Amino acid sequence: MDIANLFLELSNPDRLRILKLLNKEKMRLSSISNELGLSVQETYRHLLRLTRSRLISKDNRGHYFLTTFGQYILAPLTSIHFLYKYREYFLTHNLTRIPLKFLERMGELANSRYAPDTFTAIFFIEKIIEEAEKYILIISEQILFGVVKILSKKAETIPVKILLPLYLFIPQEIQINRYMVKN
Structure with a gap:
């Protein structure tokens, strides 16, 4: 699988939701389907694609889980999601002076509140x-x-x-x- 195919698998919002669910716990097909409000058939198709890309696997009891490869791929997605969510801010601010070790942890800010100006920041x-x-x-x-x-x-x-x-x-x-x- 080349990188473009991997991004194709990650481009579907339902597959991303499945990966995030499986990052928390192992789940059966029916549980995933119920949790996400998808049909069993649709969920199965997504699980099949994620399994073929080796992001997830299924144990002998029918529980799907994130592979270690899937965990490694999912980890930076939180940072990418955060950057995308606040892209207007990042288009106008230069972060090159911030050490890489902190930039790599940008995803940890995912649950933070954005303060668009000084007074809002002081209020927070x-x-x-x-x-x-x-x-x-x-x-x-x-x-x-x-x-x-x-x-x-x-x-x-x-x-x-x-x-x-x-x-x-x-x-x-x-x-x-x-x-x-x-x-």
């Missing part, structure tokens, strides 16, 4: 801090002074640690509990 940060229940760990080049009061209040009930650069200037008017800050 404030919300995350307000909703924190166990701890707050922050690494930043700067302090969002608007969240200092929230952080101080949170520090009374949960551990709060902030890692800041040594050279950062913090105005005296801003009251930050020094035990929270590490330089």
